[in-house]
Amino acid sequence: MDQAANPSAAIEWRVSPGLTDYTAALAEMEARAAAIAAGEAGELIWLVEHPPVYTAGTSADPAELIDPRFPVVSAGRGGRYTYHGPGQRVGYLMLDLTRRGRDVRHFVHSVEGWVIDALAELGIESFRAPGRIGIWTIDRAGHEAKIGAIGVRVRRWVTFHGFSVNLSPNLADFGGIVPCGIAEYPVTSAEMLGAPHNLATFDAALALTRDRFLERLSCARENET
Template sequence: MSAIRTENVEWLSCLDQVPYRDALAAMEARNAAIAEGRAREQVWLLEHPPVYTAGTSADGAELLDPRFEVVEAGRGGRYTYHGPGQRIGYLMLDLKERGRDVRCFVHSVEGWVIATLGDIGVECWRAEGRIGIWTKDIDGREAKIGAIGVRVRRWVTMHGFSVNLSPDLSHFTGIVPCGIEEFGVTSLKKLGIDMGPQEFDKALHNRFEDFLGALEGKGECLP
């Protein structure tokens, strides 16, 4: 079995808040550069100032209280909130080199985040028909702790995932998160786990080789 090529992927962990429009422009530029062979693949971990982003399936009726800027993201999915205390992972990976399978990519991203949260002590799972990362909230009900939204252009991925470390959960009430009304959102902080971005990034990195292995057919991808 050949080794997983983690050394070809740049790992960028940013502790400053990056405005969403700036990040989107940088991500699109990196996507094009990777597709043209001018740049390495990249994982970019960061946070945004408060913003609502609209995916390609966003329904205006689900924008309940636009108290923050609303930006069309170009990714799949509906409305999502990003803000301080939420860790964002933007993945710019070349699927020409990693299987050319978008379904496998999304599934593997979910698995990566679920495994990372499991290492932290939070049991999470996929839910049939509901993209994202789900767990049990403090009231025992199912709640979303992470979101997934991707775009693939010229077989290079964009966007990725978000995980709620310690955001202001009231900010999610301005939208119907991902179009799902019947379930709430939660965070590591609400579940009693105090974890900063650097520690969380390290936990993600510890599982990164497993994630790439799933994409390259060296680990389980589909159920």
């Protein structure tokens, strides 16, 4: 298959069933990213669901860990505290930016765009908010609310970590932290918006919009040349 016509052709697409332990996923991500950087493995997009866990980014403020009712794991990614749990789709992206443009800001912007496009396929309008990383929408009360988080790390120009999107998690579980350090805005989910979707339908939307995401990344590469 022509990779120019199908940008995702050479990228492994993996969907793990059930709940994947966060610490185990972190170790696997780091090993795969190192192997990609060494030219020993191909790129990977990995979709998982975790048991309840709080993860701490490199900028995590201990004061924002309000009630550590679940395990707390140092993630090594950028950002502050976030929550993962059942009903939330997490996407880990192990991509080589030496092939896709060495522009981390452009990468994050492209990931945001991918999630926004996928949610649109499900009838959920979402958007970026200036100064607030992540994916935002308008909740049923008419307020801005966060439906997705972005947290990435880049080592030797290979990315890992990625995004999380709230489909039907228990939103009360976010109450043990200040999510991503933003206390002024609530979190929401597809279910709370009155647009319930399961993991499979969201995965299908991600797959449908994946090539558009990869084409955006290629723009950074073109700008280098």
